[in-house]
Amino acid sequence: MLMPDIDALKAEAKRILSEGMVDMVIGFKAGDTPLHPQPAFFKTPDEVDQLVYNALCQNNLATYLTRFPKNQKIGMVVRGCESRSVNALVFEGQHPKDGLYLIGVPCEGIIDWRKIVEQTGEEVFSIFEQSNNTVLVESKSGFFTLEKETLLHESCSRCIHPNPISANVVIGELLPEGDPALAREKVAAFASLSMEERHAWFRQEAERCIRCYACREACPMCYCEECFVDHITPRWTESGTTPAGMQGWHIVRAFHQTGRCTSCGACERACPMDIKMTYLTEKLNEDMRRKYNFEVGLDATTPPPFSTVTLDDKSRFVI
Amino acid sequence: MNLILKKDHLKHLLNAWRQDYEVYAPQSLQNFTHFLPLQDGFELAFDKAHNTRIPPKALFLPTSEALLKFTRFGGYEEVPSETAPRLIFGIHPCDAHAMTMLDTVFEQERYTDPLWKARREATVVVGLGCDEPCKTGFCTTVGSGPFNHAGLDAILTDLGEIFLVEILTDKGEYLFTQLETASEDQSMQASEVQQAAKASMPIAFETEGLKQKLDQNFASPYWEEVSRSCLGCGVCTFLCPTCFCFDIVDEAQRGERVRNWDTCMFRTYSLEASGHNPRPSRVERTRQRLSHKYSYWLDQINQIGCTGCGRCVRYCPVGLDIRAMLRKAHQLPSEVLHA
16 A cells, blocks of 8 residues: 655645745645545645545546636646646646646545445545555444455546656655556447447436536536537537437537546546446547557647647548 | 334335326435336335435426427427326435425416426325434434425334324325324334434534625625635536526427526526626635525525535535535624725
């Protein structure tokens, strides 16, 4: 177990604030229950005392980056996926690279609080990650020792890049890189289903949607001032929870992520209806890897294949 | 008068009701429970102590529904509002209480919503009290409770092998004609369960004077603070049993005028045709959500517009907890000094 040293994390956050290197550090603080740490915005070194970091910190903090003016200097605690999202946003001109200070932490995966609650009941007093890859939970119903592996979100079980990329400093020991074959297996398993089965799965997932757009808001790459679903003239998709409206939202949302999604899974974690979405984006990510040898966010300068246009493009439809 | 319903008789009773009603009860759907119509061979999902993920308001105000159909040549027809008799079984008191608040919105004297009204009138509601109230719930804080009677035709108390049934209305009485009467002991036992449930719930925040604090601090930096991590999604409001906002859209390609759930947490909700948005950021939208529930409802019906079901607390993707937000609000200064 290589949880980063929280004191070292705090010390670094305090240092960059007190030395005036950043105006704010985005991290997590404790929530009302140990199940829900909250994103937090620390503006003074004293506030950093509240900083927490553990496997229940479920949000991709990069989603907040686009809220702040570009001249604001922002520090952020980033894991592998978050650092790649930051890079993708920097590439898309959403924040200048030199206006950022990234405190990297290698990540062993995010725990699904729902999977804890299923076993322990909802009144959870404390959660400790132990060195033998187990999690000790104390709840009203007693003590529970749970295998961490079984609690992880799917997106984290198949994570390829657990280590922060382009971080200014990394706190904690680097982890071995994940195996892309794991991600590929999932995609292949879905692709091996018949068209009817895949369609049935897609419908079952998409049509549970209540269109609250938590997936959109949780996603760092969904920062459009006006989302296509909110656009009125012309209308791109049906507004309500009709099958066409829900399918339209889910399929177009996924396609807009082509070459931009870092597989962080924040969309699924935010969904109040437990809708699976990464099976769509993972397919697109796998296509990007296979056809273009491209993974987003490994740096902040390589353009995603679908974000480039050159005069000698094979297909001339855009120009 | 209290009655006794043996648990092993429950399925039989539900099936008998199915002759006369479409019966909705909590059943498993994916990883959560949902009010679904009972089919042959149904399995109830009461073991998951929580409320259903989507509040039963959706049975009266669906996420989307057509209000009228029109043609391109100018004709239109309204969607009929008749509803076949329905029975909702196993609704928790917070959700039933919320429905009575929504009645004040949809059944106002001058503006009655025919669809809502028809559905309410066609529906009998049998509640299941919460002998083990959920941790995120705070019904007793906001004037409801784990065995509150508002909005219910009958309420059940779980006494192990049996449910004690309290009949609350004529509609309820009509449902339970064949059951034996509860003994005084059994009624006493139920009352103890109910008291214990209530007593187990701590007061989550002070409501006395809360409205004034919110009103007086309309321009406080507090709102920026509590909304900073808000994603601006619709989870808290869509899963809320008292939130009712909707948008009306013409789906021209289908020739339907549709009503969809909408929420004050969305940018487009308050966006005006001119492009001006009186609630331009999450700060104003968060203020609207909290003030509506804890101030404006009080102006309108003298009740807090929240029944403490706890869904917003449990499912907020960033762990924002309305209870903590309101505890903080209560500490705001009473008189805001103007420069």
